[in-house]
Amino acid sequence: MDAQETILSVKDLRVRFRTLDGAVEAVKGININVKAGETVAVVGESGSGKSQTMMAAMSLLASNGEATGSVDYRGRNLLTLSKSELNKVRGRKISMIFQEPMTSLDPLYSIGNQLIEPIRRHRGLNAAEAREEALKLLRLVHIPDPERRMKSYPHEMSGGQRQRVMIAMALANDPDILIADEPTTALDVTIQAQILMLLAELQRKLGMAIVFITHDLGIVRRFADRVYVMRQGEVVEEGDAEALFASPQHAYTKMLLAAEPTGSKAPPPANAPVLLEGRNVEVVFRIGGGFLSGEPLMLRAVDRISIRLQRNQTIGIVGESGSGKSTLGRALLRLLPSDGLIRFGDRDISGADRQAMRPLRREMQLVFQDPFGSLSPRMTVGQVITEGLLVHEPNLSGKQRDQRAIEALREVGLDPNSRNRYPHEFSGGQRQRIAIARAMILKPNLVVLDEPTSALDRSVQKQIVELLRKLQADHGLSYLFISHDLAVVRAMADYIIVMKQGKIVEEGPTEEIFSNPQAAYTQTLMNAAIDVTRFRLSA
């Protein structure tokens, strides 16, 4: 194959969505070329139009969207092909994998059934031949025990395995181009590295071009031959990956490159008072059981964990999904029933009920991951952030509450005049600031931050990290920072606890953990995070 041949060329592509507020232009006349066998990254933050560009190319836009311009695949404009002609290209010559491995497979059909379907459709094989092909594909993507897996349903597989199956389906007909739309974003970091490695291996074997749509510059740096940087529907910069990283030209690219969270936090003095202490904290969930249905299954989500959080300290709790880190955070705040001893300040709160906890709630606040789901859509921002005051400081007048709202908004860097607007009018980063203001307005001592930056773009993450550090310094706060993102944890925490399956596998001061991880699992985690930025996709 001629490596110089351009096989996909997007010319002056515009994507427009008709909405109730009029037409919105998501992509504003962009040009992108993909040559045979190369890896192209389309980089941008959320809302940049990077996904919609490729959705338009594949005619997968939502029904209120329309695309103009041209998307030429080997001389044929995909945008004007008839549906039956298009369906000879989609899944055959160009295929696509998506961000949501959990929902991208049909839950009602077995893996084998779903794999066989596109093979039969595009290659006209009979059922037995297609089955053989499907088995080969499952082996190709390293699914263990493929014979058995053919009969499995998606819900019986992990996210990483589902993404492998998606990749197998996409590559079933040996396509020229694989479009990968944030293929690893929803996965744990160790799984991310495995999937990326798999894609690199498959590209070496099969030689298809890959279009990576991603917000993760780590992936771009090590994987892509060429990069397109998108912002607000336009390509602001393009070029060879190495050159672009070495000397970015556009201010936005420079900003993106500088957006990795930096800095570190010094530990508090050794004699700082202990604010929160847990000893042998244990949380057990009961699954199933009941009338005539046998013994329930007991799941030990937090398994005898001890933790000491000092004033002005940030403990990072690191682990992959299902490790029990969020459950631990909730148990320590007595939001979940648990066994073991929990002390807050000088009080034993192990057995405290709702009633007894209420006066303490003001001092312990929680910020959640999802800035979209955690703010009531029917309350103004002012109402959202002052609601806690109604409970904890009922004597305040309306005017005083309003004054506190203004102060809190100012403190988190939002315009105080925005307090009469509703949450949906704000961006993800702004909403997270609102959630932080809601916690801060009560002047707490302890804030549990449960993945507060995970749903945000890198550049916004950095701002939130800086805001949280400033608030901590100003008010002497203690943080429990729960996260799977090692880069953010490194910038936030002075002490780290690594959790796996409800247990602590390793703990220690941040720099020690990062420079000299002891436990095998910690090393795997670190390597996975670094691997993403270490090897190249194209050999």
Place this chain on the structure above:
Amino acid sequence: MLRYVFRRLLTAIPTLFVIVTMAFFLIRVAPGGPFNQERGLSPEIKANLEAQFGLNDPLWLQYIHYLGNLLRGNFGPSYNMPDFTVGELFREGLPISIQLGASALILALMLGSVLGTIAALNQNKLADYSVIALATAGSTIPTFVIAPVIQLVFGLTWKLLPIGGWGDGAMINKIGPVLTLALPQIAIVARLMRGSMIESLRSHHIRTARALGLSDWSVVVKHALRGAILPIVSFTGPAAAALLTGSIIVETIFSIPGVGRHFVVAALNRDYTLVMGTVVVIALFTIVFNLIVDLLYAVVDPRVRYD
């Protein structure tokens, strides 16, 4: 799976017991009795009748007797139709009501699903609006309007269908009542199907199917429809129980000897045993159909497992 069915049937026993008990005492709380008709029987005859049927015994004893008979499959005599036992009334009427109800249900499920799917595939276009209009009409026009209109147009004017009567189950006699029963159900099924199909078509795995270049037929029928059918399956349970146990309006207007009218007539006449019989039959149908629906759910959706 068998274990699950067994467990469900086992839990049906206390459910039925509670229903029977509540119905037994509730109907007795209502004033009057089976022999307080307007014509007025002479007090002697009334006393005789009551003694004959054991209505003078203390209520708890009557309850024990009734339960005992019920356990032996004996629903007792009908008070107002002394020539029949309640069991006989059901043996005669129930097959008729089931035939009509089942035909109406099948028609409604098929036609409703197709209409709903067509609407979903043409969302906010003419076909969609037509289906919505039809569904709105179907669910707002009462059956006691639909039935006479069918009689008038097809029976009287065009003379295509008989105006009423069972005609020993002749096909032509069933068309009017089945249509009347089915129309509101078609409307409900179409609306349900439209909604769940629109949602299903938006799901991520449909996007995957399209990206793989699968045919429209496969995308819509194999992948979208199967997921969208689940709400219809849930709806079918209670709908089947209601349809198969007959409808007083349809049976009265078309002069069909089904069991639908027993429920209302018996309640008005304080025909205690017939009321109880109807309650037991409807409860049984409801329990059985809900079980069937839950089992069907597991057939359609592999994520649902009962072991």
